[in-house]
Amino acid sequence: MPLPFTVSAVDRESRARRGTLTTPHGRIETPVFMTVGTRATVTGLTPDDLRAAGAQVLLGNTYHLMLRPGVELFRRVGGIHAFMGWDGPVLTDSGGYQIFSLPGDRTINERGARFRSYIDQSFHLLSPEKSIEVQTAIGSDLMMVLDVCLDSTSDEKSMRAAMERTHRWAVRSLAARQNDTQALFAIVQGGVVPDLRRESAAFLTAHAFDGFALGGLAVGDTRADREQITAMATDLLPADRPRYLMGVGTPPDLLQAMLAGVDMFDCILPTHLAWQSTAFTSTGRVKLTRAYHATQDVPLDAACACPTCARFSRAYLHHLAKCAEPLGPRLLSVHNLHHYHSLMSDARAAIEAGHFAPWAKTKLEAIDRHEHSDRRIGASESPT
């Protein structure tokens, strides 16, 4: 039984679409931004905080979770939902991205990736089958196939070899599935070479996957490359399956990709920047450590309805940032996630109303304007 996915509206002037994914842990309204919770926790936040920020679905990292707490623990407690106290949908990646990008001892061949644990130096094999086994134990609602991740600046021959292995691994992953309640997504590779992307999509969409991701587009590529490949997505991927652009990105990245018909996103940016004392606001990015904010007894973003903006001032957030107090990144994480989830919620409403394209254009122009004015303010503020 494939993952139930219905498209209820398509934008009038773009390929943006409004859909609903139905998982064992509830519905996901798309387009959706998925909150990254690498180690079965979103840094510093509880499930209640995540709900209050508007989160629908969390993303866990198989590579980290297989090392700690490990497969046995997930089997014992009955999966990640019970373990972390989150009763909504969860997506797990395959672990491939970390294997290919983190430093350390590793050997990769057709069988899979053999690597050393950063915790106890023990050796582990992450094969397509093993990844499915681990994700099955984790109990995620949406699983990803193990793929070969190359920097998108690699040469075309390496890209082709990686893509072909990705295809063989995808077929092995499908064969290794242990149930049909956990959906399985394939990952289209091929770097920034349009012909490879077409070939990869053609191969993978011929198999019974529940959804399709565009991989390898968050590192090493230019924005223009990414936009070109993403724009092809609508032609390459079936209309009745969800499309997921992995690891992307900034609000403008999300708007551009939604215009091209992408349904799902994830990115560490909102929480990552929160831990660097940076907030996304309706009038641009705000670096809370700047001396300018020390006396600003006003909300972080007057247009925001999040719990942080309802209760705390920029002056207080500046104080927490300067003191390196852990409440600071916590409050900024809630705000930044709320900012992202509100953008997606507004986008869904605009698609339903059929005017997403002009709405997105206005948003993109406003963000561009704020980025320029930020640079002016930044130059005139004392650097602290």
Place this chain on the structure above:
Amino acid sequence: MPLPFTVSAVDRESRARRGTLTTPHGRIETPVFMTVGTRATVTGLTPDDLRAAGAQVLLGNTYHLMLRPGVELFRRVGGIHAFMGWDGPVLTDSGGYQIFSLPGDRTINERGARFRSYIDQSFHLLSPEKSIEVQTAIGSDLMMVLDVCLDSTSDEKSMRAAMERTHRWAVRSLAARQNDTQALFAIVQGGVVPDLRRESAAFLTAHAFDGFALGGLAVGDTRADREQITAMATDLLPADRPRYLMGVGTPPDLLQAMLAGVDMFDCILPTHLAWQSTAFTSTGRVKLTRAYHATQDVPLDAACACPTCARFSRAYLHHLAKCAEPLGPRLLSVHNLHHYHSLMSDARAAIEAGHFAPWAKTKLEAIDRHEHSDRRIGASESPT
């Protein structure tokens, strides 16, 4: 107008008493444990978290707050309550403890303490008058006089000199008060020398302070010394004013001091230990990093009604601790504070019922038993 304080019940077999302090930001039911929020934040927790944990009153540190965010900011935003979003009572210490205990350049004479800011190396004078000025700007409900803090192992001559200066500074603090809505507490000094303590109490209680603290008993003294001096409190201090034992302590310390008639406490222990992955539970202290907890799919404390125990398992808290994830100390801080506040709430009920002494004795025996059994468990567990 002195701080309204009423004693509604006294225990049958001990000096424990049940009272109510009425402040501009609400009532404080005593005996009370005050939550330490050094820099206008309790590490990682929001005011809502603190309420959920049972907090009635927070403690801010004048030394830290005068350096950051500074007096001008408190004047601008209208005090600490608005600044940090906490609408309950706040007590501020005088800054003396930090001046005397933190390392760094400082000169102390009759006028006050001259010290260098650890933030920008600028010089500051903290005098009795300056401390009152800063605490007035902070807008705390309960202020403390600047006192001279010596290690209680100092010789008697130094102790006497420190005590006499503390008295002169107390009188200057009283004269420097700018309003009668912010209550002012004096601090009885005299180390572990009973005669000095008697002399100090006699001097200070002859003045119109709203309450009296026992200072200098959290560092350097033995438990026996502290208990002896604390036990004198009832004879030394007036029955109609609140008694505050500063910087103390563990749950047994609190029980012993309540038996002696102490009304108010503060200590960093519950949050400090939370950041070291240690929890107070009804069956003893629990070190969450121990391997033993990795597979314990049970609440941290089955007898606890806190938000952490309601939602999360020991296995998950172990996982967060091993990953050094910031959600770990946050969840443990909520639990540990709830543990302390519940102890105080139970103590208040026992005093009202007139059976505090036997109740406290049973509690003390149980804690002692758990500490012994903890050591046994500790020895048999693999150290991780």
